Amino acid sequence: QQQVKQSPQSLIVQKGGISIINCAYENTAFDYFPWYQQFPGKGPALLIAIRPDVSEKKEGRFTISFNKSAKQFSLHIMDSQPGDSATYFCAARASGGYQKVTFGTGTKLQVIP
Amino acid sequence: SAVISQKPSRDICQRGTSLTIQCQVDSQVTMMFWYRQQPGQSLTLIATANQGSEATYESGFVIDKFPISRPNLTFSTLTVSNMSPEDSSIYLCSVAEPITDTQYFGPGTRLTVL
Secondary structure (H helix, E strand, O other): OOOEEEEOOEEEEEOOOOEEEEEEEOOOOEEEEEEEEEOOOOOOEEEEEEOOOOOEEEEOOEEEEEEOOOOEEEEEEOOOOHHHOEEEEEEEEEOOOOOOOEEOOOEEEEEEO | OOOEEEEOOEEEEOOOOOEEEEEEEOOOOOEEEEEEEOOOOOOEEEEEEEOOOOOEEOOOOOOOOOOEEEEEOOEEEEEEOOOOHHHOEEEEEEEEOOOOOOEEEOOOEEEEEO
């Protein structure tokens, strides 16, 4: 019940295209859903996060879509650039004191020119 | 956001030895975490380290193998003891920022055990 399932495992997108990464969860106590971006040799960096009181959050070219009833959320990267090539992790956390973050399995994105 | 540094950034160690990884944060934080990330894999939480109390270990991780110190609100160490090649991994320090509880990660320590 603590798992966060992420797909696809890898993704190749042409420059200028839309990259879409999907995640699903089971634990209805989760109420905070961050996305992390990790470049090779670096630690994960917080990219964008959403809480279930909104269905969408946009920051620049990055958008999170959230479907509470389906227990799914996704990351859309518009106008994908080669510099976006990285591994992306979705994650989820429950509230009530500090609860540990559960990470998805990761998606390796490659944006080709 | 919190700025986190780790030392060493990488190391190559012999089987049976121990390595202590240091984590320094530029602001005071209550909660610090240690993760392991094997090549091409996701992040696995090793333990949560709160200042003034013993670390809380996740299933599959024990204090004898991964002792943790948390002497103050800006510093922590993780020791990987009696290392074997299976311990080769990236070890990441992470903190939860007060108020927002947003979690930030350090750059990681890449450990190779021969």
